[in-house]
Amino acid sequence: MDRYLAEHSTGEDPVLAELSRHTHLNEVHPNMLSGHILGTFLTLFSQLINPSRILEVGTYTGYSAICLARGLKPDGLLTTIESNDELRQTTLSFFRKAGVSDRIKLINGDAMKIIPGLDDLFDLVFLDADKEEYTGYYDLLIDKVPSGGYILADNTLWGGRVLEDPGTDPVTSAIHHFNQKVTNDSRVDNLLLPIRDGLMIIKKL
Numbered sequence: 001m002d003r004y005l006a007e008h009s010t011g012e013d014p015v016l017a018e019l020s021r022h023t024h025l026n027e028v029h030p031n032m033l034s035g036h037i038l039g040t041f042l043t044l045f046s047q048l049i050n051p052s053r054i055l056e057v058g059t060y061t062g063y064s065a066i067c068l069a070r071g072l073k074p075d076g077l078l079t080t081i082e083s084n085d086e087l088r089q090t091t092l093s094f095f096r097k098a099g100v101s102d103r104i105k106l107i108n109g110d111a112m113k114i115i116p117g118l119d120d121l122f123d124l125v126f127l128d129a130d131k132e133e134y135t136g137y138y139d140l141l142i143d144k145v146p147s148g149g150y151i152l153a154d155n156t157l158w159g160g161r162v163l164e165d166p167g168t169d170p171v172t173s174a175i176h177h178f179n180q181k182v183t184n185d186s187r188v189d190n191l192l193l194p195i196r197d198g199l200m201i202i203k204k205l
Helices: 001-007 014-026 034-051 061-070 085-098 113-119 133-143 158-163 170-183
Strands: 053-057 077-082 106-110 123-125 150-154 188-193 199-204
Touching: 001 034, 014 053, 014 061, 014 085, 034 061, 053 061, 053 113, 053 133, 061 077, 061 085, 061 123, 077 085, 077 113, 077 133, 077 188, 085 106, 085 199, 113 133, 123 133, 133 170, 133 199, 158 170, 170 188
Parallel strands: 053 077, 053 123, 077 106, 123 150
Antiparallel strands: 150 199, 188 199
8 A cells, every 4th residue: 555655646855765764774763754655745735835834843853844844935934843862963964955954943852841932823733742742732732823724743543553442551542632632622623634654634723
């Protein structure tokens, strides 16, 4: 299925392909990378809404940030938060290779502490950080998004484990709780899609 999807979607550009290979060769958890299909979706979604401000929570090696930045308005800015500062130089180098370094601000630190201090409203938020904190992140992010803005949350199917007993482990339980919270939130409309490991699309009303 993954191969067929890749063969019938816009091809992965050389910089993203290089970043993917670098991540798989050098990082401990390369499966955390967004990858070709999700990355293409993020680019198209960002281009569709053409945001001025994007916030990403969880940069990793920068694949998704590059994809999202390609939909920004000409004077737009993407702010991305990553807790692991050891990835910083690799991430910044690929931002430069992709030609988006002037439109991305990388902040290293604890997103739970950083988000409340951000002054901007964000037309688009991509949430892909500590899964056990998804509900906490959501509570912080919802007021940072204007009416008509979007939050995209990754890994919301968690390998299908949310379909089983969600109390079997803390991460599955946390993601299930997040999915329920969003679905029951009257401030938003939402759609959970089986893209990659599950993508929750949330539109603030």
